[in-house]
Amino acid sequence: MNTPLKARPASELNAESLYQELLQQMRVIVAKADSPVRLVGIASGGVWLAHRLQADLGLEGSAGVVSSSMHRDDFSTRGLSSMSVQTQLPFEINGANVWLIDDVLYTGRTIRAVLNELFDYGRPAAVKLAVLVDRGQRELPVEANLAIARSDLPATQLLELSRTEDGQLTFGIEATPE
Amino acid sequence: MRIQRNPQLNANGELIHLLSTEGLSKDVLTNILDTATNFVSVSDREVKKVPLLRGKSVFNLFFENSTRTRTTFDIAATRLSADVINLDIARSSASKGESLLDTIDNLSAMAADIFVVRHNESGAPYLIAQHVAPHVHVVNAGDGRHAHPTQALLDMYTIRHFKGDFSNLSVAIVGDVLHSRVARSNIHALTTLGCPDVRVVGPKTLVPGDMAQMGARVCNDLREGISGVDVVIALRLQNERMSGALLPSAQEFFKSYGLTPERMQWAKPDAIVMHPGPINRGVEIASAVADGPQAVILSQVTFGIAVRMAVMSIVASHDA
Amino acid sequence: MKILIKSGRVIDPASGMDAQQDVAIAGGRIVAMGPTIPDFTPEKTVDARGAIVAPGLIDLCARLREPGFEHESMLESEMAAAVAGGITSLVCPPDTDPVLDEPGLVDMLKFRTKKLRQARVFPLGALTRGLKGEILTEMAELTESGCVGFGQADVPIVNTQVLQRTFQYAASFGYSVWLRPQDYWLGQGVAASGALATRMGLSGVPVAAEVIALQTIFELLRGTPARVHLCRISSAKGLALIRQAKAEGLPITCDVSVHNLHLIDVDMGYYDARLRLQPPVRQQVDRDALRAGLADGTIDALVSDHNPVEADAKNLPFAQAEPGGTALELLLSLALKWGQTDGIPDRQVLRALTRGPANVLGQSLGSLQDSLGQIVIGGVADICVFNPTDEWVVSDGSLRSQGKHTPFSGYALPGRVVTTIAGGFVAFDSQ
Numbered sequence: 001m002n003t004p005l006k007a008r009p010a011s012e013l014n015a016e017s018l019y020q021e022l023l024q025q026m027r028v029i030v031a032k033a034d035s036p037v038r039l040v041g042i043a044s045g046g047v048w049l050a051h052r053l054q055a056d057l058g059l060e061g062s063a064g065v066v067s068s069s070m071h072r073d074d075f076s077t078r079g080l081s082s083m084s085v086q087t088q089l090p091f092e093i094n095g096a097n098v099w100l101i102d103d104v105l106y107t108g109r110t111i112r113a114v115l116n117e118l119f120d121y122g123r124p125a126a127v128k129l130a131v132l133v134d135r136g137q138r139e140l141p142v143e144a145n146l147a148i149a150r151s152d153l154p155a156t157q158l159l160e161l162s163r164t165e166d167g168q169l170t171f172g173i174e175a176t177p178e
Numbered sequence: 179m180r181i182q183r184n185p186q187l188n189a190n191g192e193l194i195h196l197l198s199t200e201g202l203s204k205d206v207l208t209n210i211l212d213t214a215t216n217f218v219s220v221s222d223r224e225v226k227k228v229p230l231l232r233g234k235s236v237f238n239l240f241f242e243n244s245t246r247t248r249t250t251f252d253i254a255a256t257r258l259s260a261d262v263i264n265l266d267i268a269r270s271s272a273s274k275g276e277s278l279l280d281t282i283d284n285l286s287a288m289a290a291d292i293f294v295v296r297h298n299e300s301g302a303p304y305l306i307a308q309h310v311a312p313h314v315h316v317v318n319a320g321d322g323r324h325a326h327p328t329q330a331l332l333d334m335y336t337i338r339h340f341k342g343d344f345s346n347l348s349v350a351i352v353g354d355v356l357h358s359r360v361a362r363s364n365i366h367a368l369t370t371l372g373c374p375d376v377r378v379v380g381p382k383t384l385v386p387g388d389m390a391q392m393g394a395r396v397c398n399d400l401r402e403g404i405s406g407v408d409v410v411i412a413l414r415l416q417n418e419r420m421s422g423a424l425l426p427s428a429q430e431f432f433k434s435y436g437l438t439p440e441r442m443q444w445a446k447p448d449a450i451v452m453h454p455g456p457i458n459r460g461v462e463i464a465s466a467v468a469d470g471p472q473a474v475i476l477s478q479v480t481f482g483i484a485v486r487m488a489v490m491s492i493v494a495s496h497d498a
Numbered sequence: 499m500k501i502l503i504k505s506g507r508v509i510d511p512a513s514g515m516d517a518q519q520d521v522a523i524a525g526g527r528i529v530a531m532g533p534t535i536p537d538f539t540p541e542k543t544v545d546a547r548g549a550i551v552a553p554g555l556i557d558l559c560a561r562l563r564e565p566g567f568e569h570e571s572m573l574e575s576e577m578a579a580a581v582a583g584g585i586t587s588l589v590c591p592p593d594t595d596p597v598l599d600e601p602g603l604v605d606m607l608k609f610r611t612k613k614l615r616q617a618r619v620f621p622l623g624a625l626t627r628g629l630k631g632e633i634l635t636e637m638a639e640l641t642e643s644g645c646v647g648f649g650q651a652d653v654p655i656v657n658t659q660v661l662q663r664t665f666q667y668a669a670s671f672g673y674s675v676w677l678r679p680q681d682y683w684l685g686q687g688v689a690a691s692g693a694l695a696t697r698m699g700l701s702g703v704p705v706a707a708e709v710i711a712l713q714t715i716f717e718l719l720r721g722t723p724a725r726v727h728l729c730r731i732s733s734a735k736g737l738a739l740i741r742q743a744k745a746e747g748l749p750i751t752c753d754v755s756v757h758n759l760h761l762i763d764v765d766m767g768y769y770d771a772r773l774r775l776q777p778p779v780r781q782q783v784d785r786d787a788l789r790a791g792l793a794d795g796t797i798d799a800l801v802s803d804h805n806p807v808e809a810d811a812k813n814l815p816f817a818q819a820e821p822g823g824t825a826l827e828l829l830l831s832l833a834l835k836w837g838q839t840d841g842i843p844d845r846q847v848l849r850a851l852t853r854g855p856a857n858v859l860g861q862s863l864g865s866l867q868d869s870l871g872q873i874v875i876g877g878v879a880d881i882c883v884f885n886p887t888d889e890w891v892v893s894d895g896s897l898r899s900q901g902k903h904t905p906f907s908g909y910a911l912p913g914r915v916v917t918t919i920a921g922g923f924v925a926f927d928s929q
Contacts, residue, residue: 075230087219120225120227121223277810278814299815300699301769302815304768305813305814305815322699322700324699362699388692391697392697
């Protein structure tokens with residue numbers, strides 16, 4: 001785990017520069033790893049990140065994608081969420097060294113659902129988590145192994161990652177829907 | 179005449195019961211098919227379960243016997259982590275004279291969340307849906323001759339899987355259309371999804387002329403019926419049809435309407451052959467076709483589980 | 499009892515009278531009519547201002563379920579419902595339990611209904627024993643007990659030779675035969691044949707079932723003239739055949755039920771079992787033809803086809819539900835509704851409920867034939883006073899019948915009965 005980061009104001013959350021820092025740190029991790037690192041992007045914010053990292057790190061094969069929709073805990077209140085992205089793990093999950101990649105870590109519920117989903121497929125050797133932004137306010141005992149920045153946004157605001165037409169990543173702030 | 183709201187939908191237009199493919203919009207049908215796509219992969223996982231219906235009870239109420247359909251609902255509900263209770267009504271209270279609604283009330287008192295109902299009378303699931311408490315959902319597994327919506331949905335899923343878009347397709351439904359709930363549900367689903375050419379094929383005793391008002395083209399000649407089609411759906415011919423002067427014999431039916439490799443040449447070369455099952459070899463369909471490369475009957479079965487998982491998750495997620 | 503009905507609009511369809519006047523009743527008869535009636539001290543006065551004073555209604559088809567449902571006091575409740583609906587005479591079909599094929603049963607029924615001092619009950623006897631269509635009933639004995647005709651209710655006679663012989667036997671004595679024309683084999687379905695039944699997966703009754711039965715009856719009549727009353731016609735084609743047969747001079751009359759006059763197949767919506775009816779309600783074209791037929795007199799009478807179906811018997815899948823609905827209290831209002839919608843004058847609407855059915859009963863009424871269904875001085879005092887514009891909503895609470903199932907539930911209908919006088923007695927009074 002890193003030493004505690006100082007929270008950055010929202011205006012300083014530049015997705016592209018945060019990504020570059022993430023890439024740098026992941027290079028070190030990949031170099032030191034004693035078994036192949038398997039990147040798995042968490043749908044939907046982590047998917048672009050995982051694919052880009054896979055390419056930029058020159059890893060073999062493709063990054064996996066994991067969806068939390070089958071294991072969400074809010075089914076009875078929110079119903080079936082958009083199920084447009086499905087879990088795809090293009091590698092042997094049993095014994096794998098998995099790094100989950102996501103844009104924002106918040107309450108931790110998505111991570112819990114994603115872990116359940118992964119374990120439906122098999123038994124990885126280890127699962128670690130890397131995120132661009134940790135905005136605190138955890139509701140479950142979950143932490144990222146690697147968080148590039150911290151943010152103290154209030155609960156009334158959502159931090160969303162999006163991609164411009166030319167593939168550039170940016171963070172946007174929106175009001176939390178009712 | 180009083181206008182009634184479609185009992186399948188709540189005030190927000192969300193699906194709370196699945197009773198018929200009729201009256202459901204293209205969006206509702208497409209959403210079910212899209213959701214089913216996610217569930218197809220569940221059978222490939224090591225842990226073939228997702229917790230979406232954990233804690234919910236699914237009661238299979240089959241007033242008409244059907245091991246196959248009941249088994250697929252059983253599997254589908256189990257894969258959603260629901261508790262499944264199978265009720266063989268024929269041997270139990272209904273045969274002791276308990277009325278349909280009394281049976282439902284007793285079962286509801288046992289905290290049922292979803293009733294999957296198959297009944298020999300058209301309209302029975304509507305009566306049940308009007309009667310149950312708001313949190314209870316009804317899925318029609320076949321009512322009389324009227325509807326078999328989950329079969330139609332899995333048929334649509336199958337067609338979409340092999341053929342893609344509905345807007346350029348020709349589909350022929352061959353056989354005892356008069357008595358077929360599968361045929362009716364398929365016609366509604368196909369026309370709603372935009373299929374421009376739906377044909378019903380069979381002798382006049384088994385294919386009523388007024389089916390044309392449902393949007394299907396009525397053909398009494400097999401060649402005319404399946405010429406150039408992309409999909410042939412063969413329906414099961416039941417033995418009872420021979421009494422009641424509807425047909426002289428199964429052999430004569432096969433002679434005029436059975437699907438053989440030679441006759442399948444009238445359809446498009448890449449046409450697929452479907453059947454809701456169980457097949458009567460040598461009656462609706464020759465073994466060579468049923469076991470041949472055009473038949474996708476086993477895929478239908480696989481997709482049936484995913485479609486039923488989708489239907490149950492969707493209705494359970496909406497409040498009345 | 500001396501009764502004075504004051505200031506009402508008196509309509510007598512038979513004579514064409516339609517005038518504001520008082521009506522004086524004494525000793526069970528109408529003794530005077532006029533703008534005022536001097537020298538008459540009534541024991542009871544009915545305020546008929548704003549109301550129509552019509553002959554008491556005659557309903558040619560209403561089931562009282564007696565014999566059969568004595569334990570539920572069905573007779574009492576249904577007879578009370580009848581007079582609340584302005585009905586002073588009703589004909590009940592023979593499909594009771596047991597079937598009305600024994601004089602003793604008819605005697606008992608007449609005795610019990612007379613005691614109630616409400617509507618007159620004219621039972622139809624069974625045409626064949628047990629309605630089985632095989633053996634003739636003792637029609638002379640049954641007539642002596644009070645039967646006004648003989649019928650088969652909803653059970654067609656399959657054997658054409660038996661049917662022919664019932665005509666021959668009945669004709670020997672001048673008895674009338676009441677038949678609902680429906681071929682047995684083609685009539686097995688539960689809904690009207692057509693695109694709707696096909697879509698709903700319900701077995702259909704084709705129009706051919708009615709047409710074939712009518713053709714059979716007419717051909718037999720040509721060989722054996724007998725008075726035949728055709729009950730509850732359902733189709734345009736059937737009606738057209740009846741029109742032709744009447745023009746030909748065949749001795750037939752016919753009626754239509756309030757259900758076929760107002761409802762069509764699609765009214766069943768999502769399998770509403772209250773639309774499970776016999777005969778089934780058909781398509782728009784049939785309804786239009788029946789309405790025109792009632793208006794032009796081809797159809798002689800409008801009937802309630804009352805059947806007080808129990809609650810549980812409708813809480814079943816459509817095909818299994820018991821056919822029929824409660825309608826005694828709806829007959830007048832549904833007739834007025836028809837009149838309003840199609841622009842039929844009140845006198846003509848009332849004719850279908852009074853003079854028309856009286857003519858159908860004809861000689862079987864005996865001495866009543868001269869005045870039943872009419873308002874005439876010296877005639878029987880069977881009167882219905884009603885407010886034609888008052889609306890009421892059909893609901894469980896507003897019905898006196900024990901049968902609460904009707905496809906018209908929730909409808910707001912015109913026409914509220916103020917007072918019903920039967921045989922000179924006030925049988926119902928809302929004032």
